[in-house]
Amino acid sequence: MTHIKIGTRNSVLALWQANHVGHLLESIGFSYELIAISTKGDQVLDRSLSKIGSKGVFTEELESMLREGSIDIAQHSAKDLPSHLPDDLELIAFTEREAAHDVVLSLDPTLRLNSDKKLRIGTSSTRRRAFLQHLYPQHEAVEMRGNLQTRLEKLKQGTCDAMLLAYAGVHRMEMTSYIQEHLDLSQFVPAVGQGSVAIQCVKSLDSYIKEQIRMACNHLDTEKCLLAERSLLYQLEGGCSVPVYGHAQLKEEQIQLTAGVLSLNGQQKLEFTKIGTDPQILGELLAGDLVNSGARKILQTIRAELNS
Ligand SMILES: NCc1[nH]cc(CCC(=O)O)c1CC(=O)O
Numbered sequence: 001m002t003h004i005k006i007g008t009r010n011s012v013l014a015l016w017q018a019n020h021v022g023h024l025l026e027s028i029g030f031s032y033e034l035i036a037i038s039t040k041g042d043q044v045l046d047r048s049l050s051k052i053g054s055k056g057v058f059t060e061e062l063e064s065m066l067r068e069g070s071i072d073i074a075q076h077s078a079k080d081l082p083s084h085l086p087d088d089l090e091l092i093a094f095t096e097r098e099a100a101h102d103v104v105l106s107l108d109p110t111l112r113l114n115s116d117k118k119l120r121i122g123t124s125s126t127r128r129r130a131f132l133q134h135l136y137p138q139h140e141a142v143e144m145r146g147n148l149q150t151r152l153e154k155l156k157q158g159t160c161d162a163m164l165l166a167y168a169g170v171h172r173m174e175m176t177s178y179i180q181e182h183l184d185l186s187q188f189v190p191a192v193g194q195g196s197v198a199i200q201c202v203k204s205l206d207s208y209i210k211e212q213i214r215m216a217c218n219h220l221d222t223e224k225c226l227l228a229e230r231s232l233l234y235q236l237e238g239g240c241s242v243p244v245y246g247h248a249q250l251k252e253e254q255i256q257l258t259a260g261v262l263s264l265n266g267q268q269k270l271e272f273t274k275i276g277t278d279p280q281i282l283g284e285l286l287a288g289d290l291v292n293s294g295a296r297k298i299l300q301t302i303r304a305e306l307n308s
Helices: 011-028 060-066 125-133 149-159 167-172 207-217 220-236 279-292 293-308
Strands: 001-009 031-037 072-076 089-094 102-105 120-123 138-145 160-168 178-184 198-201 246-252 256-260 269-276
Touching: 001 060, 011 031, 011 072, 011 149, 011 167, 011 198, 011 207, 031 060, 031 198, 060 072, 060 120, 060 198, 089 207, 102 167, 120 125, 120 149, 120 269, 125 178, 125 256, 149 160, 160 167, 160 246, 167 178, 178 256, 198 207, 220 256, 220 279, 256 279, 256 293, 269 279, 279 293
Parallel strands: 001 031, 001 072, 120 138, 120 160
Antiparallel strands: 072 198, 089 198, 102 160, 102 178, 246 256, 256 269
16 A cells, blocks of 8 residues: 655644645545644744745745655645745645635624724734735734634734634634634735645656545646646745735636735735636736736835845
């Protein structure tokens, strides 16, 4: 029997996702074990993600383990993957994406973002912070790092009135009872990759095993969408720390990609929607539209602000 060592971060969410991948592998008769590690992104909690050195804080250690052969595959939240990945590694599968939108969690069932009352809203994502300032400038964004359990604790302690999170993680962690609002995908556009789990391996992994893993875990429609979103991110060299966002959906046989860039304070926003059939080209074309409208200048300003 083929036995697969799955490398994963050791947060409860990451372990859930790794077991999910493991169960998919079991469905084709493979067995699996988890090799769980704590990454720099999990350990350094006193600085914002955008300041720890953004690229690959959650992924680098797992990539080294792939090369050493101590794991066969690594599972990552597709959202946490940098746009530029090392040449000796590849992504061989994207699991079926669940609802990709963001949600508002609070202990107060009457809380709504559109209220006039100034609320303290916890988030660690520059995209959510920027969207919040753009759509609901009356509120104050509060930095919130840590895994989902830690953040829920902080909410309960009163560090903030509400927090913004991805529905997918909240659902996996069975925290949906705290959801007070589901944010509209078309207004509060998700991060590239949000809601899907990516599987990475060394390019030199046995091709039969690769094919089997892909068969068990890859969801073709999700893959088309993720490839379009990641193609866009690649062009703009965005990472999870910069408010470049993109979300693709299938409309009949076509891919519809909505993507944009927001300034950190939410005051400038560039956004386009485009339809196409080739994910790679669609991402490139939409990135081109953004660049032609001045995205590079906004991005330069964002990077300077984040580094200061
Ligand atoms: N950066 C943290 C992270 N990475 C993936 C998810 C949620 C699950 C997913 O998007 O697949 C989260 C938490 C969040 O953003 O709320």
